[in-house]
Amino acid sequence: MRTIKGPGIFLAQFMGDQPPFNDLRSICKWAKGLGFIGIQIPTWDSRCIDLQKAAESKTYAEELKGLVGEAGLTITELSTHLQGQLVAVNPAYDQLFDGFAPPEYRNNPKERTAWAVQQLKYAAKASQNLGLTAHGTFSGALLWHTVYPWPQRPAGLVEAGFAELAKRWLPILDSFDDHGVDLCYEIHPGEDLHDGVSYERFLANVNNHPRACLLYDPSHFVLQSMDYLAYIDHYHERIKMFHVKDAEFNPTGKQGVYGGYQNWVERAGRFRSLGDGQVDFKSVFSKLTAYDFAGWAVMEWECAIKHPEDGAREGAPFIKDHIIRVTEKAFDDFANTGADDAFNRSILGI
DSSP states (O other), rough: OOOOOOEEEEEEETTTTTTTTSSSSHHHHHHHTOOOOOEEEETTTTOOOOHHHHOOOOHHHHHHHHEEEEEEEEEEEEHHHHHHHSSBBBGGGGGHGOOOOOOGTTOOOHHHHHHHHHHHHHHHHHHHHTTOOOOEEEOOOOSSSGSOOOOOTTTTHHHHHHHHHHHHHHHHHHHHHHHEEEEEEEETTSSOOSSHHHHHHHHHHHTTTTEEEEEEHHHHHHHHTTTTHHHHHHHHEEEEEEEEOOEOOOSSSOOOOTGGGGGGGGSEEEEETTTTSSHHHHHHHHHHHHTTTOOOEEOOOOSSSHHHHHHHHHHHHHHHHHHOOEEEEEEESOOOOOOHHHHHHHHHOO
8 A cells, every 4th residue: 555645636627817826937936835846737727837848858847747756746747637527528518519629620520629639639748747657637428328228229329439439539548558658537527427337338348458448527417316435446546647636416306416507506416525424434545545546636626616726725734634645564463473384284283
């Protein structure tokens, strides 16, 4: 076993137009002041990183590490969630997701996809240049609009969808393998990889690719009424990243998982700041530690009620208090009577 690293913070939800949230140097100083020791960087935000430059210039990558290091922080991982979403977009969502791409690639799905694939390949090389071993992303979705089968899904539709998804991701996975980095899919509603069954279907289509790993975020399983602790038992060997995010699910006689098109405050299922939801983080941290999780505990803040700065201020000590410093000895070592082969054989009567 080993002690989980942290606390870290995902910067995506905190970047903004006002100081200290409008550039990397100042937001690093802010995060350090709250007690965080690591930052996860959203690669689509040019205030944080020039992704292509980080891939093509080791000098720039070292300068970026140095800037973060000056604040007393470490880069935990890079994220390409928005670019990963664009690797696979059903035409029904073209207009909605076009905003994730630069203007020159909008209204052109083929070029938008090619841009997204290249972004992921840049991320593989940039991660290597930064000395990182894991990377977070979304899978995108070709089938999500059929998640509830009405009308009935045509025979073979799911198989064709996952075959195409695998075809798009295999070259990317190979690139990450070439650069020694695990590609971690955040299993998330809205993605074709949204639960364990869909992840296993994808794994089968990419020939159990060793780099097709997982970003574990229990909040998404709370909202799906899944057993998020048993999930760790099933997939701990593939879990290489960890988002510490809370959620609650309170179904009523009027609404459940789907939320009735309501906003986040009124939904039965909603994300909460750490400690305000229903996730049993003591058990989560215990399981991940027992399974020798080697990565970072990174806070992702998404709450429809609490102010983000309060969520961040409370989040660092919350994570720190849940990280388990692993023991170096067994609790009953005081009663050790010593042993050798002859002694053991005599006890067994052999």
